[in-house]
Amino acid sequence: MTPQEARAVVANLPTARECWLTQTVSTVQAEALWLAGSLGRGGGDAWSDVDLIVVDGHPALDDALLVLEQPGNGPVGGGYVGAMYDIGPLTLWVDWYLWPPGIEVPDDTRLLLGHGTRGNLGLGEALDRLGRGRPGPTPDPALFALAMLPLAAKFIVRGQGEAALAMTTMLGAPPDLDPLDGLMTVLSRIAGHATVCDRVERYLQVVSALVRS
Secondary structure, three states, X not given: OOHHHHHHHHHOHHHHHHHHHHHHHXXXXXXEEEEEHHHHOOOOOOOOOEEEEEEOOOOOOOOOOEEEEOHHHOEOOXXXXXXXXXXXXXXXXXXXXXXXXXXXXXXXXXXXXXXXXXXXXXXXXXXXXXXXOOOOOOOOHHHHHHHHHHHHHHHHHOOOHHHHHHHHHHOOOOOOOOHHHHHHHHHHOOOOOHHHHHHHHHHHHHHHHHHOO
16 A cells, blocks of 8 residues: 555545434434534544443443443443444454443533533543443454554554553563554454454554655
8 A cells, every 4th residue: 555545544534434424313312312422522633533421321332343341440330332334445443332321421522413411521530430331351362453553553553662562572572673563463362253354454554654655
């Protein structure tokens, strides 16, 4: 992939992400749906993931490439599900926070559906105050690695070297390799999950074309 092709892929990411979000909002059955994270604050960039707070409802997972349920990342009485979606240009990671009814949502959110009340705490602070759920079972190592590989690549393309190194090391990449080569090595060790592997490989190729141009 050439740098020009990679830049064209990235240029299409925000539109594809917004299209996915618009379509998904119409399918969610919940008391309310809030957009959180950098996008909820009106910021973010082309690489930003989507953070959604679902109040008294269920996430939209039918079209997900992979799903990780980790209740310890969400609030007590609710939960958390991370999911990867194919939105065309690249994959999109979505953090679904399952929020108990009657509880204020974080202040850095934007209402997409339904009704509710914002509090005065950020997402992390709100989770700490509510208390987090009990850790769930250990996720499948291959699925966990496939979920984390694009996130590690995103750190690389953003120039966040320490975060990228920490994640590549955590995934078991050889320490003597360039971080991107390490991520490709991790990917090459994963058996099965062909569709997800193909999409993750494309993600890594786009990042490689950008940072090595």
